[in-house]
Amino acid sequence: MGGSAHDAEVLDEDHLKSWIGREERATDVLSADLARKFAATFDRRETLTEGDVAPRLIHFCLALPVAPTASLGEDGHPARGGFLPPVPLPRRMWAGGSLSFAGELHVGETVSRVSRICDVAIKRGRSGTLCFVSVEHAFDVAGRPVLTERQDIVYRSAETAPAPAKPPSPAAQGRWRNRVDPTPTLLFRYSALTFNGHRIHYDRAYATDVEFYPGLVVHGPLQATLLMMFATEIHGRPPSRYSFRSQSPIYDGAPFGLHAKDENGGGKMTLWTAAENGPVAMAAEAEWS
CATH class of the missing domain: 3.10.129.10 (Hotdog Thioesterase)
Known part of the structure; x- marks a missing residue:
């Protein structure tokens, strides 16, 4: 850098x-x-x-x-x-x-x-x-x-300048899977909801020419919210504890996956987002008391 x-x-x-x-x-x-x-x-x-x-x-x-x-x-x-x-x-x-x-x-x-x-x-x-x-x-x-x-x-x-690309390891497939299309409209709406002026989420020229991303960046909190909703849908009620961590960016232009699998007999769930054939973008854990 x-x-x-x-x-x-x-x-x-x-x-x-x-x-x-x-x-x-x-x-x-x-x-x-x-x-x-x-x-x-x-x-x-x-x-x-x-x-x-x-x-x-x-x-x-x-x-x-x-x-x-x-x-x-x-x-x-x-x-x-x-x-x-x-x-x-x-x-x-x-x-x-x-x-x-x-x-x-x-x-x-x-x-x-x-x-x-x-x-x-x-x-x-x-x-x-x-x-x-x-x-x-x-x-x-x-x-x-x-x-x-x-x-x-x-x-x-x-x-x-853009860093040399290293082929990432594709993320695993979850037991449960869903797809999300991160359209520019979805990203703009979420930026408006959260009063987030960060241009990487809605200004394509800035995102690509200034910060050297290949497209608009999908918000971390947006991914975290989608994974929370996914966990709640699968388990039937929202978790009592939830954590998430960004591991790599994910962009608009193509759908990405929501993935989940059970841990510890169903009291804990591991979740992640990933583009098609891409690495884990956001990893999350949900736990129920």
């Missing part, structure tokens, strides 16, 4: 670690309008009204940071600093997360979020400089805990 030596010089690890422990609080209303738009985006047929149990992972659409357009960087993300540490590396991605559910969100509820920076770690190697920022989110409704989430964000150097 280009610029890694420079990045190693400018990253002030002690300064970035001083963000550990910082907190941010926000509230939002899980409106029926949001619930209907979320359901429509994922082709769910139910009509959600006030009081209904909301779909899992709709919290990705709640209490979002709202930055003025003039403050956004070239990539569409808010400028560095504020709640998140000002990591000077230009590429930012959601690497994964883990969630524990204590209850359900309901349409119409006012949801509170408390977020805290848990860790900042810098790694340097042959692939360049990486900075990992871990954030813990706690969601509650009127003091009733609903879910806790650990979110892992990775910052990396910019590539100056």
Whole structure:
């Protein structure tokens, strides 16, 4: 990756670690309008009204940071600093997360979020400089805990040219399989739901010419939500614990697969996404108490 030596010089690890422990609080209303738009985006047929149990992972659409357009960087993300540490590396991605559910969100509820920076770690190697920022989110409704989430964000150097392609090992086939067509419309709708301005998800010229991807990048949280819905459909009820980790990008232009298999006699499920003949894009685990 280009610029890694420079990045190693400018990253002030002690300064970035001083963000550990910082907190941010926000509230939002899980409106029926949001619930209907979320359901429509994922082709769910139910009509959600006030009081209904909301779909899992709709919290990705709640209490979002709202930055003025003039403050956004070239990539569409808010400028560095504020709640998140000002990591000077230009590429930012959601690497994964883990969630524990204590209850359900309901349409119409006012949801509170408390977020805290848990860790900042810098790694340097042959692939360049990486900075990992871990954030813990706690969601509650009127003091009733609903879910806790650990979110892992990775910052990396910019590539100056595409890296030499290494043939990836194709992902295995799951016991259960489904197909998803990641159309530009689906990606745009999910970006709108989550107020995500990152251009790699909707601006093809930027994604291909600036960040050197072969197409529009399918959001990690979008894949995580699809796998959560898949696990719930197979098992018959949503899991009490869920984790996911991005392993490689996946793009629009062709359908990709949702895969799942049972573990430990049915109390745990391993899931993953993969393009046709492609490697694992996102790996996930779901557990039921």
